[in-house]
Structures are given as structure tokens and as C-alpha cells.
Amino acid sequence: MPQYGIYFDQTRCTGCYTCIVACKDWYDLPAGPASFMRVKCIERGTFPDLFAAYLATPCYHCAAPPCMAACQYQAIHKRETDGIVVVDAEKCVGAGLCPKRCLKACPWGAPQFQAAPDAKMQKCQLCLERLDAGRQPICVEACPMFALEVGPIEELRKQHGDQPRAEGFKYLKRFEPSVTFKLKP
Amino acid sequence: MAVEDTETKAATSGLTIVNTGCCHDCGGRCVLKAHVREGRVVRLESDTGDAPQIRACARGRAYRQRLYSPERLRQPLRRVGARGEGRFEPVTWDAALDEVAANMKRIKAAHGNRAILFLPGAGNQGMLHGPTAPGILLTLFGGYTRYWGIPSYEGAMFASMATYGTIRTGHSRDDLLNSRLILMWGWNPANTIWDPETSLWLARAKEQGSRIVVIDPRFTDSAATFGHQWIPIRPGTDAAMLLAMAYVIISEKICDQAFIEMHTLGFDAFRDHVLGKDDGQPKTPQWAEAITKVPAQTIAELARAYATQKPAALVAGWGPARTAVGEQYSRCAAVLCAITGNIGMPGGYAGGFMRAYSSRETGHLLKKDPAQRVDKAKGIPSANPVENGALPRSDSLYKLSGGTNATSARIHQSKIWDAILRGRAGGYPADLKMAYIVASNCLNQYPNSPKGAQALKSLEFVVVHEQFLTATARHADIVLPVNTFMERTDIAPPWLGSPYYIYLNKAVDSLADTKSDLEICRELAPRLGLSADYFQQSDDQILRTFTQRRADIPDYDAMRRDGVLKIRLPEPIVAFKEQIADPDKYPFATLSGKIEIDCGHIAEMNNPRIPSVPKYLSHPEHYDAPLAQRYPLQLLTAHSKIRTHSTLERVPWLQELESQGAWIHPLDAAARGIRDGEAIEIFNDRGRIRTTARVTERIMPGVVNVCQGAWYTPDADGVDVGGCANTLTLDEPSPGGAFPMNSALVEVVSAAQTALEKK
Numbered sequence: 001m002p003q004y005g006i007y008f009d010q011t012r013c014t015g016c017y018t019c020i021v022a023c024k025d026w027y028d029l030p031a032g033p034a035s036f037m038r039v040k041c042i043e044r045g046t047f048p049d050l051f052a053a054y055l056a057t058p059c060y061h062c063a064a065p066p067c068m069a070a071c072q073y074q075a076i077h078k079r080e081t082d083g084i085v086v087v088d089a090e091k092c093v094g095a096g097l098c099p100k101r102c103l104k105a106c107p108w109g110a111p112q113f114q115a116a117p118d119a120k121m122q123k124c125q126l127c128l129e130r131l132d133a134g135r136q137p138i139c140v141e142a143c144p145m146f147a148l149e150v151g152p153i154e155e156l157r158k159q160h161g162d163q164p165r166a167e168g169f170k171y172l173k174r175f176e177p178s179v180t181f182k183l184k185p
Numbered sequence: 186m187a188v189e190d191t192e193t194k195a196a197t198s199g200l201t202i203v204n205t206g207c208c209h210d211c212g213g214r215c216v217l218k219a220h221v222r223e224g225r226v227v228r229l230e231s232d233t234g235d236a237p238q239i240r241a242c243a244r245g246r247a248y249r250q251r252l253y254s255p256e257r258l259r260q261p262l263r264r265v266g267a268r269g270e271g272r273f274e275p276v277t278w279d280a281a282l283d284e285v286a287a288n289m290k291r292i293k294a295a296h297g298n299r300a301i302l303f304l305p306g307a308g309n310q311g312m313l314h315g316p317t318a319p320g321i322l323l324t325l326f327g328g329y330t331r332y333w334g335i336p337s338y339e340g341a342m343f344a345s346m347a348t349y350g351t352i353r354t355g356h357s358r359d360d361l362l363n364s365r366l367i368l369m370w371g372w373n374p375a376n377t378i379w380d381p382e383t384s385l386w387l388a389r390a391k392e393q394g395s396r397i398v399v400i401d402p403r404f405t406d407s408a409a410t411f412g413h414q415w416i417p418i419r420p421g422t423d424a425a426m427l428l429a430m431a432y433v434i435i436s437e438k439i440c441d442q443a444f445i446e447m448h449t450l451g452f453d454a455f456r457d458h459v460l461g462k463d464d465g466q467p468k469t470p471q472w473a474e475a476i477t478k479v480p481a482q483t484i485a486e487l488a489r490a491y492a493t494q495k496p497a498a499l500v501a502g503w504g505p506a507r508t509a510v511g512e513q514y515s516r517c518a519a520v521l522c523a524i525t526g527n528i529g530m531p532g533g534y535a536g537g538f539m540r541a542y543s544s545r546e547t548g549h550l551l552k553k554d555p556a557q558r559v560d561k562a563k564g565i566p567s568a569n570p571v572e573n574g575a576l577p578r579s580d581s582l583y584k585l586s587g588g589t590n591a592t593s594a595r596i597h598q599s600k601i602w603d604a605i606l607r608g609r610a611g612g613y614p615a616d617l618k619m620a621y622i623v624a625s626n627c628l629n630q631y632p633n634s635p636k637g638a639q640a641l642k643s644l645e646f647v648v649v650h651e652q653f654l655t656a657t658a659r660h661a662d663i664v665l666p667v668n669t670f671m672e673r674t675d676i677a678p679p680w681l682g683s684p685y686y687i688y689l690n691k692a693v694d695s696l697a698d699t700k701s702d703l704e705i706c707r708e709l710a711p712r713l714g715l716s717a718d719y720f721q722q723s724d725d726q727i728l729r730t731f732t733q734r735r736a737d738i739p740d741y742d743a744m745r746r747d748g749v750l751k752i753r754l755p756e757p758i759v760a761f762k763e764q765i766a767d768p769d770k771y772p773f774a775t776l777s778g779k780i781e782i783d784c785g786h787i788a789e790m791n792n793p794r795i796p797s798v799p800k801y802l803s804h805p806e807h808y809d810a811p812l813a814q815r816y817p818l819q820l821l822t823a824h825s826k827i828r829t830h831s832t833l834e835r836v837p838w839l840q841e842l843e844s845q846g847a848w849i850h851p852l853d854a855a856a857r858g859i860r861d862g863e864a865i866e867i868f869n870d871r872g873r874i875r876t877t878a879r880v881t882e883r884i885m886p887g888v889v890n891v892c893q894g895a896w897y898t899p900d901a902d903g904v905d906v907g908g909c910a911n912t913l914t915l916d917e918p919s920p921g922g923a924f925p926m927n928s929a930l931v932e933v934v935s936a937a938q939t940a941l942e943k944k
Contacts, residue, residue: 011392
């Protein structure tokens with residue numbers, strides 16, 4: 001089973017947020033707390049010696065996803081074909097009955113809940129419908145800087161190098177997040 | 186959610202994909218593909234076609250929420266409260282248009298056409314739709330008074346015309362790969378786009394080894410992403426740093442003497458000024474350090490690098506020219522390009538207005554017949570009867586062809602409010618009685634919004650074509666609801682001029698009772714007693730006529746089908762390649778035929794505030810002016826990355842992306858007891874705004890930034906709780922017509938402090 005994952009070129013990201021909005025539009029998510037893609041700004045230093053970078057944060061589709069382990073309703077699983085971590089809305093009991101254990105387990109905040117008290121978990125599923133139709137995820141096609149790529153993670157690592165570090169990203173080996181970066185120096 | 190965007194599935198699911206584009210007054214014009222089901226746009230995609238892809242940014246991708254915003258105007262409105270109060274009643278189109286026509290006829294009969302002020306904007310404008318049709322209608326009606334001067338670029342345009350005689354001074358973006366060194370001077374395309382592919386080419390240039398230096402008072406996203414080096418500079422002092430760089434280059438004899446002799450005019454006068462022979466002050470890096478806060482050594486090193494690491498591109502952004510004497514900066518930058526010989530070669534850059542390609546131009550396509558040329562000194566012809574034959578402004582570059590219209594019949598845009606309030610008695614060309622406003626949130630976007638509100642309230646009649654109840658629309662008597670580019674057919678030429686066109690196929694029917702500006706004119710024309718044959722053609726017919734003159738659109742129908750026409754260029758566009766290669770055959774478009782370092786046309790103005798060789802000048806709202814004792818902070822009004830000017834302000838997907846607060850340095854915040862995220866008030870003698878503090882190291886001490894475009898919303902005490910930057914800006918142009926949007930002095934206090942004082 002090839003594990004699908006993400007390459008993010010942090011040197012190119014200008015923090016334009018296009019990926020976020022393209023995703024919200026494609027999945028018709030309202031403005032509000034649920035966003036499958038998030039962009040974090042990292043700022044360091046004191047004037048005039050400054051550093052700033054942006055980190056695009058979707059779901060990293062871990063090989064050993066902590067969200068999956070945390071869900072006692074077996075609502076989260078990995079697709080056999082590509083290892084994409086998906087949520088089963090019918091099995092998810094919603095935030096009202098479960099204290100968002102998946103979100104608490106994920107170090108990167110991938111599980112998302114809309115504002116309603118009984119909202120079910122939603123997350124980045126790597127646009128698997130688009131992938132199945134031979135298309136790239138919407139964020140990949142939207143990025144004006146061509147800073148995102150999605151595909152079998154081993155191929156991405158072969159092409160871009162195996163770089164688990166990025167500004168603002170905490171790599172946790174035990175979960176094996178399927179991501180490789182171009183690190184901003 | 187099932188994906189239904191493939192061709193086959195689309196056919197069976199009732200989904201059609203319409204090739205259109207994004208067309209507001211941002212630095213782009215991008216491809217959008219509207220997924221339409223049952224007459225509604227349900228999703229958007231952008232360019233997935235051949236390279237170069239013209240990918241929309243967050244603003245375009247969020248368009249669906251603007252299109253279907255509950256705040257969109259859906260029917261004509263008539264004022265019922267006091268003007269500006271924002272109380273309206275819905276009326277029928279017939280009632281609204283009858284009222285507009287009656288007022289236009291009344292005012293024309295009583296005061297003449299001159300009393301009709303037309304304020305067109307670019308907020309909702311394609312090649313066809315927007316203010317074009319209303320302008321023609323008003324011309325047929327006997328004419329109108331309008332403005333000259335554009336806030337974005339007037340200083341840069343003046344400098345471009347004076348120095349080069351043209352605004353076509355840019356290179357296509359692919360040429361950035363040829364630059365060894367790129368100076369991004371007050372230039373932030375990561376946020377302002379500057380044609381859709383710019384940031385990508387900058388990233389590629391950096392990746393293949395170009396060195397990039399960013400000169401800006403803010404550590405912008407462009408500085409953070411592209412810059413090897415960031416040089417913070419005190420706002421409004423750019424000309425001083427450029428002169429000091431010239432000092433180093435001239436005194437160390439690393440200027441391009443052969444280029445200077447062959448292609449320029451007036452170097453000696455400039456050299457004498459730089460060396461201090463005319464005023465006793467050599468413009469040394471030490472001199473500039475005290476003014477700019479840039480260390481002398483940094484200035485000297487940058488100067489040496491720029492002069493010797495050729496080809497080098499000095500991209501002179503427009504922001505530093507949006508200042509009280511903005512043209513001096515733009516002129517200095519262009520002169521530095523010239524004395525280092527970085528012009529006319531791949532990888533170089535000429536500064537100036539920086540247009541690369543003709544896709545926005547029409548004039549050059551008409552054959553220039555020397556016999557038809559008029560002596561503008563005796564009067565400038567115009568289709569508009571009100572301004573036809575008026576003499577040129579004495580402060581204009583009227584002898585040149587192109588650039589800003591030089592007619593003295595127009596009022597500088599920054600003085601429109603003053604002109605309304607004072608009329609002929611104040612020295613303006615007309616007593617203005619009504620305003621016809623199209624695609625413009627002028628109250629928000631012209632300087633000095635409080636004075637603007639006073640001015641709009643003083644008029645006899647105000648009609649506004651709008652999509653939302655903006656600050657301007659709130660001051661109308663009649664608001665006519667206009668549709669968007671998703672609801673009509675048009676062509677979007679690129680913003681500044683890049684080699685492509687976007688065909689905007691109509692995606693859905695107009696929302697509710699909205700109409701295009703053209704449809705409004707069609708219905709208004711007979712009410713004004715005009716036959717208006719022009720308005721009877723279909724959008725498609727008109728667009729075909731428009732594009733027939735363009736040699737680069739060989740197949741209109743293919744462009745319409747594909748939604749985009751990308752023009753393949755054999756090599757990157759390099760401005761002035763011909764002039765440099767063969768100066769005898771291809772003179773510059775200036776009066777002398779040379780690059781005018783010392784500009785004779787400016788010399789004739791005989792105004793020390795606009796010297797014929799560029800200089801660093803102070804002004805009454807500069808950091809060293811007496812007013813700085815009371816208002817010690819310099820205000821910047823940069824562009825937001827989540828709005829386009831005041832457009833897209835009411836889009837939740839964009840609003841949630843980041844706080845719209847004012848950037849203030851921790852030292853300035855601490856001195857005022859202000860914490861990050863706290864409510865603050867920013868004020869000067871013109872007005873007071875309330876916003877939140879974004880305390881950040883990314884802005885230099887002594888400077889605050891409020892992104893322009895937030896909606897002017899005065900409360901009962903006159904405090905603008907919407908946080909519109911122009912509540913604070915000065916309504917006084919530079920001698921060359923630049924807008925001083927980045928030249929206001931202000932003070933900042935915590936809102937809690939203000940509330941305490943009121944008790």
C-alpha cells in the first residue's frame with residue numbers, strides 16, 4: 001500500500017491563504033472554526049533582525065494516526081489503497097457525546113468541528129474524491145506559488161528529499177506523519 | 186461530498202463549468218471557473234490549464250460569498266433619512282431612474298453640465314462594464330466635470346513620463362530570472378499581486394541565485410519570503426537614500442559613463458546636486474542615515490552592489506510615491522537605473538510606471554498621424570463638451586503624449602471634496618451640484634473621508650451605482666443595484682499590463698433586481714431625451730468591436746470559449762531595448778529624445794517643490810515637521826491581503842483570515858500602555874479611527890500601518906469605528922499629482938484610555 005502524503009515548500013509560501021479559501025469553497029464550509037487547511041504564521045527576532053515563515057497545516061495522514069487510536073467509536077480509519085485518514089460521519093457520535101478525543105490526540109489540530117455543540121468531526125481527506133477522479137487536491141491546484149504537492153510520500157521524498165523539519169512544525173516520529181518539507185533557512 | 190467536476194459526470198449531474206475570471210481593482214485579473222448548478226455558482230476553480238497558469242488568490246476564490254452575500258443590494262433604494270444616515274426605502278427601477286433623470290435635467294437647466302460631477306472608479310470594471318457606459322451617457326447629455334489623478338500611481342506615472350516620456354517601462358516577469366540582483370523598493374507583490382505570476386517568478390529567481398533586497402518600513406510577506414536582506418527605511422525618505430546611493434556611485438566612479446553620455450540628458454546638474462555643489466550639502470550616506478534611519482554602511486554597500494552586479498533590477502514600487510512629494514522618489518529611482526546603465530538589457534529594470542505589455546492600452550493602436558497632432562498649449566480637445574478646448578494645467582507634462590490628461594478643466598481627485606465645498610469661489614473650475622458615482626467607494630478611498638462626508642452631504646443630488654451599501658452609497662439619494670462580473674459578459678485586461686486577456690463568460694443571471702451599468706444606461710438614456718444607439722448593441726457585439734483593433738486577439742471566439750488568451754512571447758519583454766541598441770533610430774519619447782535626468786518640461790514649471798533634477802524634500806506632515814511634536818507617528822496605509830481596496834470587505838471567508846488591526850512596534854505600544862489585540866484609537870486633526878493594535882516587530886518604530894479599505898463608519902461622536910485609513914489622510918496632492926496616502930502624522934492611544942478621559 002503506498003502511503004499518500006504531502007510535500008510543502010515552506011520557502012515559497014507567502015501566507016496568502018489561497019489554499020484555505022479554496023478548500024472552504026470546495027467543501028462549502030462556512031466561515032467559522034472548521035477549516036481543513038490552516039496556515040500558521042511563525043515570527044521570530046527583534047527589529048530589525050526578523051524571520052517570518054508560514055506553515056500550511058492540513059492533515060498529515062500519519063502512518064500511525066493518534067486520532068484513530070483515540071477514537072473509541074472506530075469512526076476514523078486509514079484507506080487501504082492509499083493510507084488516507086478518513087472519518088466515517090455515521091460512526092462519529094459528535095462533539096456533544098464525545099469530548100473531541102481525536103482533536104486532543106492530534107498534535108497538529110487536524111480534526112475539525114463546526115460551531116454546533118453536536119458537530120461531527122470533519123477533516124482534510126486529501127481530496128480523495130478528486131484524487132480518485134485523477135485530479136490533484138484543491139489546495140494543490142490553488143496554490144499560486146506551487147508550494148504544495150500530494151502523492152505517494154516515498155515518491156515525494158525521493159523527489160524533494162526526506163525533510164521532517166519545518167518552521168512551526170513539531171515532528172513526532174511515533175505517529176509517522178506523511179509529510180516532507182523544504183525547510184526555510 | 187461527491188466530486189462532479191469531470192466532464193462526463195458534469196454532463197449527467199446538471200453541472201456546467203463556466204470559464205470566467207476575477208475582475209476587481211486588485212493587482213491581478215485571474216482565471217476563475219464557475220461550477221454552476223441550477224443557476225447558482227456552487228464552487229470555483231482557477232487555472233488548471235497550460236503554463237503559465239493564472240491562478241486566483243484567496244480574494245478570487247472567496248468570490249462566491251460576495252456574489253451571494255446577504256448584504257448585496259438587491260433593489261433600487263431611495264433615501265428617506267438625512268443624507269449619510271443610511272436610511273432608505275426600496276423603490277422600483279422606474280421610480281429610481283425617473284428621479285435620477287429629473288434631477289440631472291433640473292441641475293443641467295439651472296447650473297449647466299459643469300455642475301454634474303462624475304466619479305467613476307475601477308471597483309467593478311472590465312473592458313466593457315463599469316463606468317464606461319455612464320461616461321458615454323453623460324457625454325451625450327452634454328458633458329460633466331471629472332477628476333484627474335489616480336491614488337495608486339500618480340507620482341510614479343508623473344516620474345515615468347518626465348524621465349522616459351512613456352509609462353511602458355517594465356519588463357515581463359520571466360525576465361527576473363536574468364537579474365543578478367533585485368531591489369524590491371516599497372514593493373510587496375506577495376500581498377498586492379502586481380500581476381498574478383509575479384511572486385512565483387520572484388521565488389524562481391531566488392532559487393536560481395538572484396540576490397533580493399527589500400527596502401520597506403515593514404517586514405512584509407514579500408520581505409519575509411523573497412528577501413535575502415531587509416532594509417527598513419523611515420517612510421517618505423526614500424529619495425534621500427537613493428540620492429546617497431547615487432553619491433556613492435558617482436564619487437566612487439562606478440556609474441556607467443558611456444550609458445550616461447549616450448542616452449541621458451542633464452547628468453551634470455544631478456551630479457552637482459548629489460555632490461552638494463548647488464546647495465552645499467553633499468548627499469553622503471552619513472547625511473542620509475540621519476534622515477532615513479538606514480545605516481550609512483548599508484546604503485554604501487547596496488549602492489556598490491547595485492552599480493556593479495549587473496544586470497540588476499530596481500523595481501520601484503508605487504507605495505513610496507503615494508506620499509506628499511512622491512514623484513521625487515520615483516524620479517530618483519529612475520535616475521539611479523539610468524546612471525548605472527541597468528536599462529534596456531535583460532535582467533535590468535528602468536523603474537518608472539513599470540507597465541510591460543499593451544493589454545490595457547487602446548491609444549497606441551490608433552495610427553498616430555503627425556498632421557492630426559494638436560498644439561495642446563492652445564487648448565486640449567475632448568469628447569466631453571465641458572472640458573473640450575480647455576487649456577492645459579501649468580503643472581502638467583502636457584507637451585508629452587500619454588500619461589495623465591493635462592486639461593485644466595479637471596479637478597485633482599484628492600481635492601474633489603474641497604471643490605464640492607468651495608466651488609468656483611475656491612478657485613475650482615465649477616460649482617458642483619450633483620455627483621454621479623459609479624464603481625467607486627470614493628468616500629472611503631479618497632483622502633480625508635470626514636471632509637468627504639461633509640461634501641457629499643452638501644450636494645443637491647447624489648446617485649450611486651453599487652453592489653453593497655458602502656460608505657459612499659449611504660450618502661446617496663438614489664442607489665442603483667449593480668450586478669457582478671459573474672452575472673454578465675466582459676473581458677478583463679490584466680491589471681498593469683501582462684501578456685494575456687481573460688474572457689468573463691456570464692456564469693449566472695443577475696441576482697434579484699440588479700442590472701449592469703450598461704443596462705442602467707440603456708434605460709436612463711431615453712429618460713434624458715437621448716437616443717443612445719450605442720447602448721442597444723449586445724455585450725458580445727460591443728466586445729467584438731473593442732477587440733477588433735487588437736492585433737494580439739486573432740480569434741475572439743477561441744478566447745471566449747477558453748476564457749483566457751495567453752499571448753506567447755518569443756522572449757521576455759525588456760523595456761527600451763530598441764532605444765539602447767539604436768538610439769538614433771529609436772529616440773526616447775521625451776521631448777529631448779533622451780532619458781531626462783534633468784527634465785526641461787519640469788523646469789518650465791519653475792516650482793521649487795518640483796525641481797527639474799530630483800531631490801529629497803520635506804513637507805508639513807514629515808517626521809521632522811513641527812506637527813510631529815503633536816503627532817509623532819507616521820501613518821502608512823498599505824494594501825490588505827484580504828481585501829481589494831474597500832471591495833471584498835464584507836466576505837466572511839476573508840475576514841476570518843486575519844485581524845485587520847493596525848501594526849505598531851512594541852516600543853511605541855509600550856510607551857502608550859497598549860497591548861497586542863487591544864482596542865486603540867488613531868487620530869490627528871482630520872479625524873479619529875478605532876481599530877485593534879497588532880503589536881509586532883515587523884514594523885519599524887515610529888510608524889503605524891492601517892491597511893486602507895476598511896469601511897468608513899463614523900459613530901455619533903464622529904469616531905470612525907470602521908477604521909478607514911483615509912479618515913486620517915491629507916487631501917492635498919503633491920506638485921506632480923501624487924496622493925499623500927503614506928504621509929499623514931498621527932497619534933495612537935488605547936481606547937480604554939479615551940473612554941476614561943470622557944468620563
